[in-house]
Amino acid sequence: MWCARREFCGAWLCAVATAACAGEPPGLPSVSSGSEGSSGTTVASSTSAETTVGPDPDTATTGSTSAGSDDGTGTTGETVLCEGPLGLCHALGSVVVLPEDLTSIAHGNFDGDEYEDVVVGAGSRTQVHVAFGTAFNPLQAPQGYSTQFDTDVVDVAVADLDGDGVLDIVAAHPLDLTLLRGAPDGTFSIAGQVGVGSSVLDLAIGDFFPDQSPTIVTVGAQLRLFTSLGRGPFEYFVATSAPLGSNSAQRSLTVGNLDPSATPAIGLTHRDASLVSTHVLERIDVVQASSLSLGLPVAITAADFDGAGLDELVVASGSGDAVIVHQLGPNGDFAELARAEPAYDVTALEVVDFNIDGNLDILFGTDGDPGAIVVFLGDAGFSFIGPFEFLANEALVDLTVGDFNGDGIPDAAGVGMSSITLVLSTPTNAG
Numbered sequence: 001m002w003c004a005r006r007e008f009c010g011a012w013l014c015a016v017a018t019a020a021c022a023g024e025p026p027g028l029p030s031v032s033s034g035s036e037g038s039s040g041t042t043v044a045s046s047t048s049a050e051t052t053v054g055p056d057p058d059t060a061t062t063g064s065t066s067a068g069s070d071d072g073t074g075t076t077g078e079t080v081l082c083e084g085p086l087g088l089c090h091a092l093g094s095v096v097v098l099p100e101d102l103t104s105i106a107h108g109n110f111d112g113d114e115y116e117d118v119v120v121g122a123g124s125r126t127q128v129h130v131a132f133g134t135a136f137n138p139l140q141a142p143q144g145y146s147t148q149f150d151t152d153v154v155d156v157a158v159a160d161l162d163g164d165g166v167l168d169i170v171a172a173h174p175l176d177l178t179l180l181r182g183a184p185d186g187t188f189s190i191a192g193q194v195g196v197g198s199s200v201l202d203l204a205i206g207d208f209f210p211d212q213s214p215t216i217v218t219v220g221a222q223l224r225l226f227t228s229l230g231r232g233p234f235e236y237f238v239a240t241s242a243p244l245g246s247n248s249a250q251r252s253l254t255v256g257n258l259d260p261s262a263t264p265a266i267g268l269t270h271r272d273a274s275l276v277s278t279h280v281l282e283r284i285d286v287v288q289a290s291s292l293s294l295g296l297p298v299a300i301t302a303a304d305f306d307g308a309g310l311d312e313l314v315v316a317s318g319s320g321d322a323v324i325v326h327q328l329g330p331n332g333d334f335a336e337l338a339r340a341e342p343a344y345d346v347t348a349l350e351v352v353d354f355n356i357d358g359n360l361d362i363l364f365g366t367d368g369d370p371g372a373i374v375v376f377l378g379d380a381g382f383s384f385i386g387p388f389e390f391l392a393n394e395a396l397v398d399l400t401v402g403d404f405n406g407d408g409i410p411d412a413a414g415v416g417m418s419s420i421t422l423v424l425s426t427p428t429n430a431g
Ligand SMILES: [Ca+2]
Pocket: 108, 109, 110, 111, 112, 113, 114, 115, 116, 117, 132, 133
């Protein structure tokens, strides 16, 4: 057992310093110690990986990492979270530097190997970067792709748009979408462009039209659904749209199985109106199904917390810095199911079973100097233990979760303006 101090932290969870958990796994990408301890309430402490910048910003390099102690004493200041009966550990991984005004991140396995990969949107001349997972030090040497629009990419999403079994990328600009066709070797080429006609603030993918290619959903002043129904695989057009009132600059969306009468449904946050709403497709019209007042909602996602088949909405609120899990009642109403209070300035939100104990967990990307990837571990009673904090080297603007080192355990990748910070499952040799 190499998570030796697990007993200090409770029966099912431990969060221990590097000395207890790291060093043993071969190839663990430990990072050099950085600033002083974190402000979190856990043992998690801060790190700041040494990084180098490549000569060509389009082919940025991975931050160098220093090996942890292998004599069992470990180095100080590293962040490792070990939890669960299997002694699973997560540790800060390398920091990938991309000085490109990064805006967004999504994940998928683009090259069909055993490692999930990421795509990052940027506000600079190389607007999309793809970085590949590997066994021990993932996301090295991102490959940059330029689109044909000279505007920022505000969000990215991943789906197999043409049904060839290879993931494709949707990059949203303020007024357009770029569709990038994936090749089996993990390279991409521009395959389509779509004019949106109004500001795009957030992007999601859903299956709103049975037996058709994935639907692209955007939100800005309008909520719009794009489909290729009856056209070529990368020839998307607006299938339906609905005005949302004022031209808010602070909206975000998610698509989930939210409504018993319609699959899927859209969850929206309207920060300026302190409102959360859900929307469903009725025939060819998008209609609002429900709404709830919630102070300054900043991020939203959907997941089935109670295992009952319908997703709950998870919303990060900027007012109380709280996250509320909602469940739609029989009349389309919201009901609060659970609440975590991260006390951080949340900018991004993901839900995954991070410690694979069967209960969904909540991960936040946070603002600040620096920001952090913050983990709250859920239990079967819809309560959350945390925060467990992994400091990034800058404020985070977006977050995604995937298995980047291919061990079957989720990892997290948070993106800031100029870097990607990884929290990686460490190879476990615990029996
Ligand atoms: Ca891959």
